[in-house]
Amino acid sequence: MIEVEVRWFAAYREATGVEAEPVQADAATPADLFDILRERHPALGSRDAALVAVNDEMADWEIVLRNGDTVLFFPPVAGG
Amino acid sequence: MIEVEVRWFAAYREATGVEAEPVQADAATPADLFDILRERHPALGSRDAALVAVNDEMADWEIVLRNGDTVLFFPPVAGG
Amino acid sequence: MAESLLFRISESPIDVDSVRSSLADDRCGAYAQFEGWVRNVNEGRAVERLEYEAYTPLAEREGLKILEEAQARFGITRALCIHRSGLLELGDCAVIVGVTSGHRDAAFQGCRYIIDQAKVRLPIWKKEHYADGASEWINLRT
């Protein structure tokens, strides 16, 4: 079980209805964490093409999270 | 034998020392004409990459010249 | 030279003339500039205005990385990119890229690389507001 701060941006903020939330979860990686939070916020949809940052650094979905991390979930960008 | 007006530009004007000259020559085409005039102005050099216009239209080196034509000889352009 | 590359998120209108003049450089024979403008239609829907949301700390850091990559790959001399955040009206400049180099090949390639990468890698999102009152986050990658 870890404790992290989660921040949602753009379409994700509108899907979850919150800008930031403290989360306690049994999540080893950002990928785990997103999947767990999708149960709480079903409007999130899949994380295809989404990006994640940890403590203001772009991160891999499979890195190991630590207590106190801030996890930023970025919906897919416009691309055009 | 045809009578044409010849105009020289940029490096060609400096090589010939004239901007324009009336020419009587036994030349069927701009290519013929240039080769004949190179004898008069040896500093002209080859016409590789040079362009020619007749009566203000870009022209092929092998078109047939007519009396009264104005023939513009353009040295190679900078390209860069 | 650190000052030869600059990436910024701007909440206020982009001063296009100053972008170009800030890049003036006697060593450079070529300058390429790209701008993205807010257009009045997207995929058939009449657009009235746009909204960009950026996560500035990371966008500026990642944006600078893109400029550094362009310099390493193409040997450009200087590059500047400014991307808007906030509300934009039709015709507004949403993003500008300016690149200088000795010759034009590098300037074109560097400019293209920067805008292409910026569009897919930066935490910047676009919301379109339509003439019919609806609005939508735009996402071309899914």
Added chain:
Amino acid sequence: MAESLLFRISESPIDVDSVRSSLADDRCGAYAQFEGWVRNVNEGRAVERLEYEAYTPLAEREGLKILEEAQARFGITRALCIHRSGLLELGDCAVIVGVTSGHRDAAFQGCRYIIDQAKVRLPIWKKEHYADGASEWINLRT
């Protein structure tokens, strides 16, 4: 539209800002601009100023053809090209190309096509004046 394409030889300095603003268009999401600047060195020689000689009637006619070709090939919306003639100092803008289109692919490709063709097809010649007092007509094609 005839007014959507414009090619000019200019004996006076190019007003860069007005080039861009004259192309503003709500239908266009992309604007690409290229400029050739007078640089202080060419192939190792210190350049002090440049001189462009143009045969204007034909350069403007052939220049417009290039713009029409770019519009036909790439579907660009508007294009403008101005090339200087006369004496230019270091840093001066010798040529500018501005292109608008719906999306950036066409804008980049059209802009590149126009400058590449302009460099090889137009009756415009460049003479470099060097710091050592010498001068030379430049000709990269032979």
